[in-house]
Amino acid sequence: MSFWTECKRLKAMPITMNDFPTAEESFFNEGKEEGRKEGLEEGKWKALASLVKDGLLDVQTAASRLKISVDEFLDRMQKT
Numbered sequence: 001m002s003f004w005t006e007c008k009r010l011k012a013m014p015i016t017m018n019d020f021p022t023a024e025e026s027f028f029n030e031g032k033e034e035g036r037k038e039g040l041e042e043g044k045w046k047a048l049a050s051l052v053k054d055g056l057l058d059v060q061t062a063a064s065r066l067k068i069s070v071d072e073f074l075d076r077m078q079k080t
Helices: 003-012 023-053 059-066 070-079
Strands: none
Touching: 023 059, 023 070, 059 070
């Protein structure tokens, strides 16, 4: 399908306000995505900390995977 044919097809489609997310929906979706990212980071932290505690991974490698310093990693381990 050519570009112009696609433009004509899209132009002919009826668009209503229901086709666009509300501010609340947009805000909710952004918060949901942010929470998902935080959850993934927390899961990554827990997995790496567990490997370090079990002696299967050294602290330097774990810290570099989290993009933090060794001192930050050790501080966080002491707090948990």
